[in-house]
Amino acid sequence: MALTAAAGPAMLGGGGELRMAGNSPRGIAVVDAGSTNTKVVLFDGAGTAVAERQIASRHVEGPPYRHIDPEPVVAFAQEFLPELDRILPVDAVVPCAHGAALACLAADGSLALPIMDYTAVPPPEAVAEYRRIGPPFSEVFAPLLPMALTHALQLYWQERDFPDAFERIATVIPWIQYVGFRLCGAAAGEISGMSAQSHLIDVRHNRLSSLVRSRGWERLFPPMVKAWEEIGTLKPEFRATGFRGAGRVLAGVHDSTANYLRYRAGGLDHFTLLSTGTWIIAFDSATPVERLDAARDTATNTDVFGRPVACSRFFGGHEFEILAAGAPGDAASIADAARLVAAGIFALPSFTNSGGPVPGSGGRGRVEGGLPAAAAERASLASLYCALMVSEQLDAVGSRHDIVVDGPFARNAVFLGLLAALRRGQNVLASELRDGTTAGAACLALMRDGTLLHVELRLLPIRAAAIDGLAAYRYVWRKRAGLAG
Secondary structure, three states: OOOOOOOOOEOOOOOOOOOOOOOOOOEEEEEEEOOOEEEEEEEEOOOOEEEEEEEEOOEEOOOOOOEEOOHHHHHHHHHHHHHHHHHOOEEEEEEEEOOOOEEEEEOOOOEEEOEEOOOOOOOHHHHHHHHHHOOOHHHHOOOOOOOOOOHHHHHHHHHHHOHHHHHOEEEEEEHHHHHHHHHHOEOOEOHHHHOOOOOOEEOOOOEEOHHHHHHOOHHHOOOEOOOOOEEEEOOHHHOOOOOOOOOEEEOOEEHHHHHHHHHHHOOOOOOEEEEOOOOEEEEEOOOOHHHOOHHHOEEEEEOOOOOEEEEEEEOHHHHHHHHHOOOOHHHOOHHHHHHHHHHOOEEEOOOOOOOOOOOOOOOOOEEEOOOOOOHHHHHHHHHHHHHHHHHHHHHHOOOOOOEEEEOHHHHOHHHHHHHHHHOOOOOEEEEOOOOHHHHHHHHHOOOEOOEOOOOOOOEEEOOOOOOOOHHHHHHHHHHHOOOOO
């Protein structure tokens, strides 16, 4: 059923059938509110990208904590949705965003508290208290993450330190669904966003976690709907005069999970997806969640059908930038990587507070042998380091099948060649999709009765880089990183 806003945010639930996304959309607009950039991408009814508009996302240092400013996203959508509708009538709009943020709405639909940025740093006392009350890994399949990356820690911090504002909260929804709320006025929950390493969801049972129940937070969360279900239609302010499309707004999806969905739509079954960008997330479709290890930053994401998928995380894009110190990925070369290997120059984890797949390494990143001065060598060292770390990620989720690389690292030939050399016995395939996240989100508008339609993929096989001594180099790197030989 489509919902509209009254005095406060509309809630989804109760009886009756839910209205699906509709048939044969002429145009699909994906509003992707990322941590670094926000974009609106227009797809046609076959799932092919037609046009894109992009701006930088805006973050505010505080008070009361580092937070996301949603108003540029809203203004951006107001400006460009009508423009894209003139190219193709926008029949469906799909919100998509990173999962690590929550919007706390007052009864009138305004924000009771600013939307916390996941890089906000909670008080140490709040973190220590949360560790004593947090749900077990065996229930939520996610460790307590650094900074404010864990949704439930965000809520605990807000409840603890801002009690008056917290009392005003009527509804809590993921940042993903807040984008949809601003577009159409309906507030909904959705499983991929609610369960993205959040500590809010009992993963095996797709229900609110024991922590949510013990804190009395259940009343704050609206019932969940499917990612592909329609929750409302675009408000008038997003429709300029002459707007041609139906403007149906779908519930939306967690960005990395959308990326995974795109490859499932391409017909892949048993495979590992490396969704790369600011974070590198490895999704493995075949690994039982019971094999996951909290110490190695493994977790689950839940797909749009409610199925948990084993994942590992590495702050790869950010660590590449730190190590490369301004050098672009395409400056790297296999020849420079080979010289670094021969010279015994090691970048050792980790260059952020997230240790990723190497336990206890957060904030201990260092270069042994001297950081190269030349940009090409810095980019090559960063590519080599990321390939080694990603190989550890793949081991952490027991990857055994084909490896598909999506996103910016799929265009880093040195990273790809090194990864293929490190993963002998597995095929490494680079996706030719420029943006699997928005393409996967667009697939939601093409679904029929919950069935995922087939959308063709183009994957490029990668040849392993031939570097003398790479296996021995990796052995020494692992020992110096504190891993077993």
